Amino acid sequence: MLCFEKFVELGSTRPKVRPVDKKSVTIWWKYAVKRVMETENIQNKIFSMSFNTYVNAEKYKVLYLKKCINPNIITLSESKFMEKFETENSLAHTIQ
Numbered sequence: 001m002l003c004f005e006k007f008v009e010l011g012s013t014r015p016k017v018r019p020v021d022k023k024s025v026t027i028w029w030k031y032a033v034k035r036v037m038e039t040e041n042i043q044n045k046i047f048s049m050s051f052n053t054y055v056n057a058e059k060y061k062v063l064y065l066k067k068c069i070n071p072n073i074i075t076l077s078e079s080k081f082m083e084k085f086e087t088e089n090s091l092a093h094t095i096q
Contacts, residue, residue, distance in 0.1 A: 036091065
């Protein structure tokens with residue numbers, strides 16, 4: 001019953017369109033990220049992040065984008081950095 005209550009509670013903020021084109025998919029992704037951030041209480045975790053973790057998160061984002069554009073241009077050391085960052089940090093540090 002708890003899942004149904006949560007569904008009803010979030011129903012008003014849930015996108016009304018189906019994810020069929022670029023615009024509607026973007027709306028759904030924004031909704032999903034917002035829900036994850038609320039569920040994980042990410043805002044509080046972000047403010048407790050160290051400066052070193054912040055710098056590494058920024059580096060990770062650049063490398064992730066680079067990997068999405070062309071996976072072949074990521075070096076072995078960059079790939080190892082990304083794997084290590086993913087295992088040692090929560091989603092909160094990546095999204096920020």
